[in-house]
Amino acid sequence: MIGYTVFKPVKELLEQAIRFIHEGDDYLVVSHVQPDGDAISSTVVIGWLLEKLGKKYTLINEGASPSRLHYLHLSDTIQNYSESKPNRSYKRIIAVDCADFRRMGDVESCFEDGYELLNIDHHPTNDLYGSVNLVFSYAAATVEILYELIEQAGIALDEPAATAIYTGLLTDTGGFRYSNTTPRVMEIASELLKLGVNGHWVADYLLERMTMPQLKLLQLGLSRLTFSEDAKIGWLYIEANDLSATGAAPEDLEGLVNYARNVDGVEVGILFKEMKNGHVKVSLRSAGSADVAVIAQSFGGGGHVRAAGCRLEEPLQQSMEKVVEAVRKALNE
Ligand SMILES: [Mn+2]
Secondary structure: OOHHHHHHHHHHHHHHHOOOOHHEEEEEEEEOOOOOHHHHHHHHHHHHHHOOOOOOEEEEOHHHHHHHOOOOOOOOHOOOOOOOOOOOOEEEEEOOOOOOHHHHHHHHHHHHEEEEEEEOOOOOOOOOOOEEEEEEEOOOOHHHHHHHHHHHHOOOOHHHHHHHHHHHHHHHHOOOOOOOOOHHHHHHHHHHHHHOHHHHHHHOOOOOOOOOHHHHHHHHHHHOOOEOOOOEEEEEEEEEOHHHOOOOEEEHOOOOHHHHOOOOOOOOEEEEOOOOOOOEEEEEEEEEOHHHHHHHHHHHEEOOOOOOEEEEEEHHHHEEEEEEEHHHHHHHH
């Protein structure tokens, strides 16, 4: 756990972040590679805030936004760095939902020398790489911190901003089901509903609806589901050409790992995703008895106690053996 908040009261840190936002007038807002619901929501909420304050800003991420999040206000203005690079550099950066500097990917190449960065995040593994760090690991999502920030700044939320915050909360709590669903999360969600957010529509659209390619990918994944002898570890894998074979989008992999973890008796579920370059992306989910953040960190990754990830520069088969073995060891400790 990051002990930073122990030394500085929350309010003081929020004020420091608000000063950072007021001081400049031209910002680059960036989230992590392969952005998820919280990443995109946080990006557009900062965009909304900067717009309110009359600041100039550019929203950018390495990689495309999940198409399902197109309904979010300003989401169509997020640039995809892999497709078009800005022909200028930026002095003031706001990074959201990025546990470490590398998570921003190549976007860092448009940071000016001597740049100043506001780091807003909720990952316990955040290494405080910003000039100002607003990092609260008790927050369920980065948007939860943004809600507190906007409230502290005395700015009234409207429905589009509220819908974005609600979206980030919903996705990072797995539909208000994970252990990070605190009383505070529900209080904030309640306030957002009062502002006109259509909670039923957002939940149905993001969590229930499936595209046909998404279903085909799920079928394929389930057909490969494997368990350890004691059935405490479950894992499945997706090969590099499976996405194109099924027509599924990268974001359709989200949630797949839960099918491995959700089985009675399983302590850790793992999804192995083979990338086009042969490297393997690993998602780990724990039912509670293993700290998967520690396991992910031992492979150079990170995350939370119950949800973490890492990458291995090794073939799929070897990666699976290594990670399953590390999980086995962790469970037997
Ligand atoms: Mn998040």
